[in-house]
Structures are given as structure tokens and as C-alpha cells.
Amino acid sequence: MSSTALVDRRARQQMLRQTVGSDRRRLVATALLIGDTVAGVGFAAGLAGAVAAIAADEAWLAWAALALTAGIARGLFAMHAQRVGASLAADAKTRLRRRATAAAVSQPLAGARWGGEIATSIVDEVEALDGYVARFSPIRTAASLSPMIVLCAVALVSLVAALILVGTLVPLVAALILAGTAAADRSRQQFAATARLSGLFADRLRALPLLLAFQATGREEEVLSRAANDVASRTMRVLKVAFLSTGALEFFAALSVALVAVYAGFNVLRLLPFTPPEQLDLFSAFFVLALAPEFYLPLRRLAAAYHDKQAAETAADRIVALERDARPSAPRPLAEPPRVSFDEVTLRYEGSDVDAVAAVSFSVAPGEAIALMGASGSGKSSILGALVGLVPSREGSLAIDGHALDNGTSLAGAVAWVAQAPLIVPGTLADNIRLARPDASRAEIADAASAAGLSAVIASRPGGLDAVIDARGGGLSGGERRRIGLARALLSRAPLLLLDEPTAHLDHLAEAELIPVIARACRGRTALIATHSAALACVADRVIRLEDRA
Template sequence: MKAQLKEATAPPLAFAGLLWVADGAGAVAFALGLALAVGALPAAGAAQWPWYALIVGGALIRAGAVFAASRLGAVRARRLKRFLRERLMRAALRTPPGQAASLGERVAAVVDEVEALDGWFARFEPLGFASRLTPVLILGAIAVASPIVALILIGALVPFALVMALAGMAAAEASRRQFDALAHLSGLFVDRVRALPVVLAFQAEQAEAAKVEGAARGVARRTLAVLKFAFLSSAGLEFFAALSVALVAVYCGFNLLGLLPFPVPEQLDLPRALFVLALAPELYLPLRRLAAAYHDKQLGQAAAERLAGVLDGPSAPEPSSAAIEAAPAIRFEGAAVRHPEGPLIGPVSFTAPAGAVTAILGPSGSGKTSLLSLLVGAAPLADGEVFVGEHPISKVRSVARSVAWAGQTPALAPGSIAYNIGLGRTDAPPGEVAQAARLAGLEPALHQRTDGLATELDERGSGLSGGERRRIGLARAWLKPAPILLLDEPTADLDEAAEHEVIARLRDLAKGRTVLLATHSERLAAQADHVVRLA
């Protein structure tokens, strides 16, 4: 995955890295102008404006390079996040049934974990590119003025690099643990918010709050561990940077005064001494910037490892693009379903004739819903085969595009009742939406509401009874022009009169379609053309 990300963002990386190198070149120009301007002060009548111009030019180069590099790094990170989120969404949509992570973990992957890559690619990698070139540039400039100072700085880099390596290895593991804890907290929080009505119904607020609090404390502990290593690495960096600059200052001072206790093959003058002394801190600046962004790298690598599991994990084939225009026969040939850590359902063999109503009758847990879910790719086919016409589900994964579905808990979106009915066919005229509502038996419920079909709902469908939700699902299924109709317990949550009404309308809903309905109701099954009984 990392290779793909770098390939997608390589040109901005090179440009941003070169801009950070240009900041080092600006530092050399600034130090040279400063040294020459000070050296020219004792000379009466010497033109000093070129050195002042060099000072100003070096400062402008540095300011412009830092600004442009930061902007270009942000552009690179934005391009990468867009590239990655597109692939994450595709991977999530193609996750094999039964292997999807929890909602909270998927939200954390698409939002938090992708966002954690920002600092790595916007700051750390361009700075890493520059940190390999800028110190060489500055050391070269220093070596021209004073080879001895260059050797002092190279010697000070050895313990500096050792401290950085040790701190980096410790920080990497701490960052991984912190990111795992943060992803766990995000998933736990989102899933508990999603299940809030159930939590409240069973008065489990205190227990669930304690779980979230424990996860939050775990994130805090791991964050403090990361900060501890960051502090240690920063302290080591500052110590050796200050020590090396102090050594250079002492050497330059004693060399100028001629008081060195040992012989050296050079004698510095004021401009050369000032030049190397001004550049000595600049040798460590790229490395200090890199160290400041090191935490971004650790977070980014931890996130990339987690995201690689999503992108490189098992994926199911794309849904069939073959158009199923006429009601097909549906054949289950030894089909079996096994959800993770669940019992084997099946094997089951039967044929639902084309254009007929087939009822799947059985007790709870017998696998009725799972068999319907096989057709839309929402359940894993463990054995056998299911043919929709001539299309095997093991090859096409899903024929959801050709299916109208009315499930036990119809999904509702914020919007009007009419909008929710029309989700399966967004271009449906208002008259057809109203007709679908009437065929599903929603008219009495609409008459009780002032706005009728324009009544606004939230995502939970607050104010609707279970039966009214089912009717919205039936209306949506009737409105979608699909040759296959799947009904999962369409008469559950309905009283006897309402159940009788739905049964009476079944033939209207089923007209011109192959219908599979899962039910407990013997009365509803009696209206089917074919009945399959599961033990």
C-alpha cells in the first residue's frame, strides 16, 4: 500500500523536499552575507550594499521556501487522502459478507486513520527528503571555510544519530499501541451511540459508560507514553545540538585569539569564524524539524498498517452487471450459510419458479433471512450454489440491482415519508409514490398526520410504529421496478386485521415478479404458490 501512496504523490514530494533544501541554501546565503558585511565594516569606503542585499535575499529565499514547501506538502497530503478514501470506500463496499468490521471501526478507518496520514506525507516525508541533502550542503559550505569545524560537527552527529535511533524505536511501538487504543475507543463510542435506544431500554447506561471511560483512560495512558518518548528524544536532540554549537564557538574563539592548546592546520579570520558559527545551528535545523514531525510519521505508519489490512484484505467480486429484465427462476442447490462463529445454516435445495410466490416457512433461527440475504450479497455462501436465472451467486456475488427488498427493519433516512418510499427509485413521480403508499396500506397512517406524505422523519423514524415502518418498506419495494421481490417477515408487528390487509395486497406487490418471502405466518404462506419448510 505504501508504494501505491508514494506513486500517487511522488511529484509533490520531490518539489516539497527541494523547497526545504532551498531553505538551507538561503541559510548559507544569509550567513555569507552577514559574515562579509561584518568583515567589510573596518574597511573605509568599501561597498557594503551587495552583502546587505545577500542578507535580505537569503532571508527572502528562506521565507518563500518554507511557505511554498508547507503549501505543497498540504496539497500532497490532500491528494493522498482523496486517493486513499476512494479505495477504502471501494474496499469496504466489496468486503465479503460476515467479514466487515464494526461500524465504529469503519468510521475510524475512513475518518481518523486516513487523517492520521496527513502529517506523515505533508511534513515528515518532504523533511526526510531534505534532511538527506541539506546537512550535506551546509557541511560542504562550512568545510570550505573551516575543515576543522566540519569535522567537529560530523563527530557530534554520531551520538545525536544514536539517541534519535533509540528514541525512534521506542516511540514507534508506543505510537502503535496508542493508535490501536484510539481506534478501539472510536469504534466503541460510535457503536454505543448507534445502539443507544437498546442501552437505555435495558438500563445499561452505567456499564456502557464505564467501558467507554476505561477505553478513554487507556488512550490517555498510551498518549502520555508517546509524549514521554517525544520529550526524551527532543531533550537528546537539543543537548547534542547545543553541545556541538558550543564546541564550534569555543574553537572559533580560541582560534581567533591564537590560544588553542594544540596545533591546527588553519588560522580563522573574523568573517570565516562568523560564517561557520552562524551556519553551525543550521546543520541541525533539518534534523530538528524532522524530529518534530517524527510523531506524525509514527501515527501515519500505525494508521497505514491498519488500513493495509482493509485494502489488502479479502474482497468479493464486483456485483453482476448482467441485466435481469424478466422474472427469473431461483435455484438453491445445496446452499449453506455460515456466519463467523455461528452455526451452519443448510444445506438447502429448492427452486422458486419464475414469476411465482415462494414462501420460506420456519421457526426463528432456521435461516430464512440468511437465505434471502445470499441474493444481495449480505450473507456468506459457505457451500453449494444459488442460481438466479443462469447467474451463479458465487461468481456474481449479488444481484441486488435487480432486487426489491422489504426487510424486518426497513432503513430510514432523514427526510419525508415520500422521500423514504422513493429511495429505491428516486425519479418516481409523486403520483406513483402515493399509489405505492396506498398499496402498502399506509393511507390510514397518513390521514392521522397533517402533512401526509410530506411528514418529516429522522434517521430513527421517530413517531412511526413497527407496522408503519414495515409498510414504508413494502411501498418502497413495490415502487422499485425490479424482477425479484424479497419480503422478510412482511406481516410481523401487524395485528390480525393489518396482516389480512397485507395478504390481500400481496398479489399486487408480486405481479410480474419472482417473489421469495420469509415468514412465520401459516396464513401468509397459504397464499404462496410454493412453500419451502425449514426445520
């Protein structure tokens, strides 16, 4: 095993331990499963006692009551073990999903992990740990203790029957180890293929309008079909190994029960071809016969939950890789409008072999608004992205108030960002504006909305600021979306304002209505405006033209 693989394995094991945690509920779930085994011993004793009492024409109701009570207890133990496990899993998934989300938002913008693959990690791969926490972890501990409890109970009555159970257990464990080793690799491959299919589907669904426009749906159907067939093929391989391990378990379980039944029956009837070291009565024979299936019940549960372990390990590997690739940026606070200086700065997206911006130099004075103009591909958006840590610099110096802004350092916490496609989240209109400053008062939100020209939108919607909008911003025009973005900028107290094509794709009338709002948002801040619009550039104190690098 290579050193990298060993490090990844340790990281995976640590993540699984942290996911399960030291929560006492895990011990409660394990204790309930062990209690189920103890109740099973009581049920076997009650059943054997009732049969022996009936055969001897003695009172049997007490034994029947013991069997009934033990049976009810088993049901209660199993039910509460599942409930406790589900509660533990829900909390564990919440913690892990926060970790995965934090790692996801710190991924390189142009890295390999993006889009549908990250969504799959946060949703599906975290969900895959549900069975591990809720079932496998408590069952694993119980499976190491419960068979010993059954074995001790059997040994107290019949040492030979106990030896039969132990004898059939050894080859079973060997078979399960071999099958489990084969299944682990196949399960990991199947899970990776499923994650790849989910990511492909999510990305293609998001790009569906573009695929339809360029009539590329046929080619993408073939890509998705190949990915789906790969998942189906790998799933069948996992099922083959699962059937093999289940068959081995059932074979040895049935063999042990059959051997115990033959031995107990022939012993009671005194028909064994050899002299046994013990003589069983009817109670002893029925007791060991009833407990023989109980010996393998914890192992059956463990085998049924073993796939949960494999899925969890695969999911943990992928989340560990997600965290390993994360590059969190350290926020840099700003109290006043800063001076921004680019000195021969060259920017390049990760994974690209072409510079987005080459040797650009300019300076923005505190409180000054500049317009970055140039053809598509000249690097206007990349310059804005460099200030918030989205685009790394390869050469040159990017400085804020004379202090270098190194890679890994970000101004994100001190920036108001206005994009050409502002983020819309499910909730109210006020909720969407409040994203810029969660502690803003209702009056401040209303003032920002009014200043951004949203009064007509508020008046036309039932509920006004409390009007509910969906994640797609249903019913909002492009200009209204931009106004929501500008309202956020007006509400924000950030001293640096970045605007990325805020009037792109708007007609002249809509643009003319937004330009005064943008000018108002720039007041008292250092502002950089990436734009193609000469009309919008007029609100800036200065225009910087970039070379076309397309």
C-alpha cells in the first residue's frame, strides 16, 4: 500500500469515527441489540420449558408467559434500537454535510470537482453514511458479544452442541472475509460509477437549454447511456458477491442448526452411534435447538448491514478527497474604502494553459470608481475574481492599501458583489435582499429595496417584501433580478464594490433605469465595474481598457 493510500485510509477511518462519534446513543443502540439476544435466550427457555411441561403433563403457563414476555421484549428492543440509530444517523449526517459543504465552497473554481459531482458529494454521498451510523456501527459491536452470550447459554446445557456451533462458525468467518474483500473493491467501483452518473445527469440537466439550442442532445444521450450501463454492470457484480456471501452464511447457519437438531434428537432418543459425554432431556434438547438460529442471527444482521459499511467507506473516501482539494481563502477585513493596485499581474484559472489576464497594471484610489472595458475574453471578470480569491495570480503583485494580496487570501468578506445573474434563493423578497447583511433591520431592507427601484415590484406582489419567490425567481424579469442584486449592494456596508456586467443583456430602457441606481451604490466606496456598456462606464471616474485576449 502506497503512502498516499495509507494516508487516505487513515483519513477515511478518522472521518468514520468522527461521524459515529462518542454519542451515548450508539451505546444505547448496541445495548438494545444485546438485550434482544438476552431476550432471545429467555424466549428459547420459555419455549423449551413449555414443551417439556406439556410432555410431562405439568403446569406450562408460566413457561408460556416467559416466552410471550421475551417475545414482546425482543420486538421492543429491536424497534427502539432502530429509532435510536435513526436519530444518531440524522445528527451525524447533519454534521458531515456541513463539513462537505464547507469543503465544496472552497474548491478551485476551475478544478475537476465542480457542478454535479460536488452536489452528489453533499447529497448522495453523505446520505450513504446513514446505514453505517444507524445500523452497521451498533450491529458490529453487538455481533461480537451476542453470539458469545448464546454460546455460553448453550454450553451450560450441552457442551457438544456448543462445539458444533463453534465448528461451523470458523469456516463461515473465513468465507465472509473472502467475500467481503472482493465485495469492497466492487462496491467502491460501483459507488464511484453511480456518483459519476449523478454528476453527469445534474450537469446535463442544468445545461439542457444550451444542449437543445446546439442540437447536442443525441451525443449527450449516448454519454449518459454509457454511464448508466456502467453503473448497471458494476451493480450486478456487487450483487453477485453479495449473493455469494449470503449463500455462505445461510449454508453454514442451516448446517449448524441441522447438526444440532440431529445431535439433540438422537441424544434424547439414545440412538447415537457413540456414547455421548452428556445425556439431554427434552428441555435441554429443545433449548439448544431453539438457540441454534439465535447464534447466527447477529451475524445475519451484520452481513445485511455490511453493504452499508462498504458504501460508507467509499463515500468517506470521496468526501476526504473533497476536503483535501479544498483551498479555503483567509478573509481580509477592510474598514475603509481601499486602494487597489495591480502591478504586472498575470492571472490563470487552474487547469487552463492560457492566461486569463497577462501583465495588467493599474491602480484605483480609495473611493474611486473605475470601469473595466474590453472585448469578451479580455479578462474583466477575471480581475474581479482575483480580488475574492476565485482566480489565482501567477505573476506580479496585487495589493490592497499597499499590502500584497497573496493567493489564499480573499477580500470576500469585505466586498459587495453584483453579478449579471444574481443568486435567487427560495424565500421572500426580503430574505433575498437580506443575504447581503443578515442582521439588517426591516426598515433598512425596505430602504435598500426602494433605492434600488424595487418599489413597483413590491407593490405588485401580494405581501410586498414578504412575497414568496422560488429558487428560479419565477415572475422576476432580468432587470428586477439585477435590482435585487443592487439592493443587496446598497444594504451591504462593504467598502469595496465589484460589479460584473450588471447591465448585460438588458434593453436600453432597462439599462437607463439601472444606471442611476448603480451610481448611487458606488458612492463612498472603491468600485470596479466590468462592462461593455459605454453608458454605464460614464458613471465611473475613470475607464481602463483591457486588450482583447480572445
